[in-house]
Amino acid sequence: MRKRMWAAAAGTALGIGLLGSPPASAQGTPVAGNGATYFLNDSFTGTANRVFTYGEVTDAAYFGDWDGNGTDTPLVRRGNVFHVRNDNSSGAAQLSFAYGDPGDVVLAGDWDGNGSDTLAVRRGNTYFVKNSGTTGVADLVFSYGDAGDVVLVGDWDGRGGDTLVVRRANRYFVKNDLATGVASSDFLFGDGGDLVLTGRWSAGQAGDSLGVRRGNTYYLRNSLTTGVADTVFAYGEVSDTAFTGDWDGDGRDTLGVRRGGSVPGLAPAPADPGDSVNCDDFSTQAEAQAWFTRYYPAYGDVARLDQDGNLLACEALP
DSSP, X not given: OEEOEEEOOSOOOOOSOOOOOOOOOOTTSOBOSOOSEEEEOSSSSSSOSXXXXXXXXXXXXXXXXXXXXXXXXXXXXXXXXXXXXXXXXXXXXSXXXXXXXXXXXXXXXXXXXXXXXXXXXXXXXXXXXXXXXXXXXXXXXXXXXXTTOEEEEEOTTSSSOOEEEEEETTEEEEOOSSXXXXXXXXXXXXXXXXXXXXXXXXXXXXXXXXXXXXXXXXXXXXXXXXXXXXXXXXXXXXXXXXXXXXXXXXXXXXXXXXXXXXXXXXXXXXXXXXXXXXXXXXXSHHHHHHHHHHHHHHHOSTTOOOTTSSSOOXXXXX
């Protein structure tokens, strides 16, 4: 697919109105949907290689590099309290702290370029940035764009710190510093109705760029330039909520999906059931999938219900 992306002039003021673009499940923004099971993929292939449960199915979830070790892991939000887990496995939170108010819009990013992601509270078009995962007041406050803008987070110029992009339909207004003022540049990308993801798709890429999702197909571009997609692949199902992160610390971002039906409450893993069932033991695919989802995060496909490795159990059942 040929994607429309053009570089535009620097110094563009943010003065036009919102054109009705959809929210994006991009880095720095909460992962949409419900579910406490996460399917992560370290490469652009069709099969997850990391599956785990964390939090409650209704939690607001974020992924970021909270400890600065190069890998993105989950954080769940409950009101104004945030619960961090520093590895992609089932288990309890390893750090909890409060920030802002329960009704705040929250973004995550490496605001000071030190390698660790922290939080920022958004109130209208004003941002209150905290440079540590601790309770306390903001370290930096600035304004950008309009109160109704859709905002994305990324390291757009490759200098190591995350800043903001305002999205209005298929036009993006890039700000390369965390200060009140006009955009550093703007460009067009994809269509106004596209679901947009952000990431560093190639290990040699200078900074973050965008990708679009259409159904369960993803079109990724490795630079903010005109041209065709550098990577096109299918992953998961059309109904999945997708998000991005660097799961293995190799310097590039890949995909994850969030699905429901898992054990809530940060519960310990159930006992290993072994190879104790087969597809004939279930009346429907949904029953088989529920069994598979319960045990897969801790033990893998021990009952061999997923014959083709696509994380769907007993697909021949009604």
